[in-house]
Amino acid sequence: MAKNTTGKNTSGRGQRDLTVTVKTARGRKMSSTRWLQRQLNDPYVKRAQAEGFRGRAAFKIMEVDDKFRFLVPGARVVDLGCAPGGWIQVAVPRVNALGEKQGKAVGRILGIDLQEVEPLPGAEIHQLDFMADDADEVVKEWLGGKADVVMSDMAASSSGHKQTDHLRIIALCEAAAYFSFDVLEVGGTFVAKVLAGGAEGDLQKLLKQKFTKVMHVKPPASRSDSSEKFVVATGFRG
Incomplete structure (x- = not known):
């Protein structure tokens, strides 16, 4: 109580x-x-409720995009592990998915998740395992081409053991990165949540081979007592 x-x-x-x-x-x-x-x-939880977002995570992608500007009008976006939909809610107006910004290109947003997600205006949401063999081809068919942005706020179920959880989320992030290599346009952006803990060096090395810039950021909306941070890789080499 x-x-x-x-x-x-x-x-x-x-x-x-x-x-x-x-x-x-x-x-x-x-x-x-x-x-x-x-x-x-949590002030971000209260703000999310007041502003109609499905979760406080909406402010994380909002703050990351404010810094790096990848959700632009006309962008084609794939959101992996999109439930409950907070990141999509932020992306819809920014890429002009509803065509409400006159004179601006209209973007497309594709949400992917293992579970069913309540529909959101301006986005197409599908139940799909992005690690399935043909998932990249299916996504490109749904999107009508390649993506400009692949983003992921996915996290593996917590085991309660910090190092195990770190390794699990890094493995999930690596899988998302390999998926992005198959679906991104040249010049595209990959954004994903990671946990600090020592194993992210290999992921960074992998991304540096494929992108011109790889940066880490901890947005203000990410709790200070959390090891969570976000990797932002821009300029996909193809």
């Missing part, structure tokens, strides 16, 4: 955001209680 720790009336001008504490219910793990309390007090 959540409660206001101050007991004061929170209405009126000049009110402060109050910290919410969560009691540990019988049968609930302390880690679950901590996660719930963090969610309830």
Whole structure:
């Protein structure tokens, strides 16, 4: 049960955001209680709810794109592991997928996920395992050609062991990178979430062979206590 720790009336001008504490219910793990309390007090979670985004991750891609500018009008975008759809929500207006920006090129967005995802205006969403043998050809057929951007916010299920989780997400990111090599146009961009932990050196070496620039960034929306960061590779060599 959540409660206001101050007991004061929170209405009126000049009110402060109050910290919410969560009691540990019988049968609930302390880690679950901590996660719930963090969610309830996370300003990005509150902002996502207020602005209609499907998750706080929307602000991560927003901040990364503000810095590197790859979601431009007319861009063709593939979002791997797109559930719940927050990254797509950010991409739709930026690539002009709905054609609302007069005089600007109209982009296309293709969302891919293993699970079913609720539709989003301006995007085409499919259930597909991107690691299937013919997935790259299927995606190019759906997209009507090659992509300008392949992006991924995927993460493997947590094992609770930090090094194991690091290796799993790096392996997933490498698989996404190889997929991008098959579907990107020359000059295209690859963006993916990684976890710092020592094994990302091989991934960076691989990307440097295929792209003219490879950078790492930790956007403000990424929690400071998380080892999460994002790799941004631009200028695909083909």
